[in-house]
Amino acid sequence: MTTSTNSKHGMNTRLAHGGHDPQSFHGFVNPPVVHASTVLFPNADVMRRGAQKYTYGTHGTPTSDALAAVIDDLEGTAGTLLVPSGLAAVTVPLLAFLSSDDHVLITDSVYRPTRRFADTVLERLGVAVTYYDPLIGGGISALIQPNTKVVFTESPGSNTFEIQDIPAIAAAAHQAGAVVMMDNTWATPLYFRSVEHGVDVVIHAATKYPAGHSDVLLGTISATQPHFAKLEETYTALGMCAGPDDAYQTFRGMRTMGVRLEHHRKSALEIARWLEEQAGVGQVLHPALESHPTYDLWKRDFTGSTGVFSIVLDGGSTAQADAFLDALQIFALGYSWGGFESLAVPVFLEDRTVAKGDYAGPVIRLQIGLEDVEDLKADLLGALAAAKSV
Numbered sequence: 537m538t539t540s541t542n543s544k545h546g547m548n549t550r551l552a553h554g555g556h557d558p559q560s561f562h563g564f565v566n567p568p569v570v571h572a573s574t575v576l577f578p579n580a581d582v583m584r585r586g587a588q589k590y591t592y593g594t595h596g597t598p599t600s601d602a603l604a605a606v607i608d609d610l611e612g613t614a615g616t617l618l619v620p621s622g623l624a625a626v627t628v629p630l631l632a633f634l635s636s637d638d639h640v641l642i643t644d645s646v647y648r649p650t651r652r653f654a655d656t657v658l659e660r661l662g663v664a665v666t667y668y669d670p671l672i673g674g675g676i677s678a679l680i681q682p683n684t685k686v687v688f689t690e691s692p693g694s695n696t697f698e699i700q701d702i703p704a705i706a707a708a709a710h711q712a713g714a715v716v717m718m719d720n721t722w723a724t725p726l727y728f729r730s731v732e733h734g735v736d737v738v739i740h741a742a743t744k745y746p747a748g749h750s751d752v753l754l755g756t757i758s759a760t761q762p763h764f765a766k767l768e769e770t771y772t773a774l775g776m777c778a779g780p781d782d783a784y785q786t787f788r789g790m791r792t793m794g795v796r797l798e799h800h801r802k803s804a805l806e807i808a809r810w811l812e813e814q815a816g817v818g819q820v821l822h823p824a825l826e827s828h829p830t831y832d833l834w835k836r837d838f839t840g841s842t843g844v845f846s847i848v849l850d851g852g853s854t855a856q857a858d859a860f861l862d863a864l865q866i867f868a869l870g871y872s873w874g875g876f877e878s879l880a881v882p883v884f885l886e887d888r889t890v891a892k893g894d895y896a897g898p899v900i901r902l903q904i905g906l907e908d909v910e911d912l913k914a915d916l917l918g919a920l921a922a923a924k925s926v
């Protein structure tokens with residue numbers, strides 16, 4: 537896919553121009569939204585050989601190609617596939633690279649539905665699953681077995697935001713011939729360059745910051761050259777393609793993702809620092825805060841931070857957490873983050889086996905949206921007062 541940008545340009549230039557050459561479609565600045573199942577062939581010979589770029593709606597369209605090209609450009613991957621949700625972007629590569637009697641290592645701080653998939657479908661298929669400490673780093677070598685085929689990472693971890701030492705983990709995994717997968721949803725390729733840190737297969741819940749408006753479900757799976765064919769084979773076999781409108785909306789969202797992320801980054805950091813000073817807050821779990829246990833790794837490997845982090849209420853009970861949540865007026869209670877609006881959710885850590893965390897009170901995850909920071913602070917102050925009054 538022709539674009540007028542190259543890897544020397546800055547991220548915002550690449551976001552603004554990547555994926556579509558307007559002259560390839562009558563000068564229209566945006567790519568067409570191609571609704572298609574059937575693709576026609578000019579004659580029997582071309583049809584028999586499948587000798588044209590597009591052959592069937594499930595195998596890609598100019599719309600899905602436009603989005604895939606932007607992601608490949610930003611991630612530095614050889615190919616990107618679109619799937620109907622971020623969760624599908626997790627499950628498809630695991631199915632592609634794991635077979636019965638294989639072993640997979642998954643970070644214990646993983647997105648909960650990833651764990652549910654591993655504990656149900658992968659276990660049923662005869663794949664052995666081991667959860668590891670997200671802080672393990674190169675120590676992961678000790679957990680690698682002869683049949684370990686995949687090391688699954690997510691950095692920072694869901695809800696508790698541990699940064700993983702991806703280069704050390706990748707080096708150990710590669711030495712043993714295992715594929716390194718990473719759920720890079722939190723940072724996006726703008727703030728963490730996975731492939732440069734040793735990742736082979738990069739997963740995004742594009743539902744979050746890429747789509748950015750809380751109205752689209754979409755996942756992307758990107759792989760480096762040695763791994764793309766295997767990934768694509770299973771993807772094609774599963775028929776797990778995304779719809780054209782969702783692909784287009786996500787492509788559209790990416791045009792402004794850089795400026796939105798910068799706003800999320802600044803507001804979230806300001807609020808996180810401020811929350812550290814507030815009575816009733818025991819701890820703030822934000823990887824770009826100096827107080828976070830993995831701050832040094834974040835500083836070494838990441839170029840920015842986004843809008844999602846957690847707080848630990850100072851002591852207190854579930855009743856206080858509920859009072860906090862119920863008192864919020866601007867923050868709404870909802871799970872799928874990455875949109876324009878601020879959200880809060882209670883965090884559940886009981887299914888963790890290693891990284892249980894020794895938190896002194898209930899954990900609440902916040903997504904800082906695009907609202908004015910002073911309004912959000914006032915809302916949080918009201919919620920802290922409500923928690924205190926229980």
Ligand SMILES: Cc1ncc(COP(=O)(O)O)c(C=O)c1O
Binds near residue numbers: 622871
């Ligand atoms: C880290 C992470 N990965 C994957 C997903 C799944 O995305 P989706 O909601 O599109 O299935 C989420 C959703 O919250 C997530 O937080």
